[in-house]
Amino acid sequence: MKTTGTDAGSTSAAAVASPEPAGTDAGPAPTAAVAPPRGSGTERPGPQPVLTDGLVRLRALNATDLDAVVVACGDPDTQRWTSVPSPYLREHAEYFVLDFAPQQWRTGAGLVWAICGPDDRYAGNMDLRISKSDPGRGNVGFHCAPWARGQGWTSVALGLACRWGFETLGLARIEWRAFAGNDASRRVAEKVGFTYEGVQRSRLVHRGERKDGWVGSILPGEVRLPPQR
Ligand SMILES: CC(C)(COP(=O)(O)OP(=O)(O)OC[C@H]1O[C@@H](n2cnc3c(N)ncnc32)[C@H](O)[C@@H]1OP(=O)(O)O)[C@@H](O)C(=O)NCCC(=O)NCCS
Numbered sequence: 054m055k056t057t058g059t060d061a062g063s064t065s066a067a068a069v070a071s072p073e074p075a076g077t078d079a080g081p082a083p084t085a086a087v088a089p090p091r092g093s094g095t096e097r098p099g100p101q102p103v104l105t106d107g108l109v110r111l112r113a114l115n116a117t118d119l120d121a122v123v124v125a126c127g128d129p130d131t132q133r134w135t136s137v138p139s140p141y142l143r144e145h146a147e148y149f150v151l152d153f154a155p156q157q158w159r160t161g162a163g164l165v166w167a168i169c170g171p172d173d174r175y176a177g178n179m180d181l182r183i184s185k186s187d188p189g190r191g192n193v194g195f196h197c198a199p200w201a202r203g204q205g206w207t208s209v210a211l212g213l214a215c216r217w218g219f220e221t222l223g224l225a226r227i228e229w230r231a232f233a234g235n236d237a238s239r240r241v242a243e244k245v246g247f248t249y250e251g252v253q254r255s256r257l258v259h260r261g262e263r264k265d266g267w268v269g270s271i272l273p274g275e276v277r278l279p280p281q282r
Contacts, residue, residue: 071194111166121175122146125198176201189225212278233265
């Protein structure tokens, strides 16, 4: 499904597990001092990388995930704290899994992984997006399916994604944003090593309503991969 708009129902909102639609980029213009990350903005050959700590796996989404994506994105907490479409329909999942996610990898715009446990079943999404104006800056978004929460999987997944972004893409900074009050998301970010940087008043729009946003960041060398439980 391809629609237009900036909030629920837009193609970008169909894609992301973040408070902001994909493609949002309010950063300053790049300067000569910003070193581009390795391979950014270029067509990427080959399959998307699989990342794992031996228990949690990040892999490319595929058609077998569709039913689970629909259920997970319709979860009330995910609807409340992210910009996924509301209601979340199968066509949103089809666009996200079959079109948007592979395109993100191919074009170098970012990566969308399925978070999986040891059985390789879909348990959530992890997105790492590269800023269009500053290719040294990334931005993460995530959600965990209700049936997989509380096991530490999202924290491990976030650590794996950030480490890969620093080591392989050469990113200099990765940002986390959440609607103010999303304590579970903040806890995940801080466990992995993000530094909370503050509240940005009226920074985000959620289903037509302006909300305060929390922002944090992590720099190379700061990732702490949480131990397995
Ligand atoms: C936020 C979310 C991804 C966490 O997923 P998860 O797999 O349960 O995360 P983890 O198990 O890795 O860690 C969760 C941590 O948050 C803590 N936590 C959970 N709910 C919390 C709450 N309401 N307030 C404070 N901390 C909370 C847990 O205790 C745990 O910390 P601990 O390991 O110190 O005990 C999941 O709740 C979710 O998908 N929420 C809806 C979508 C969302 O908010 N996405 C983030 C958008 S910015």
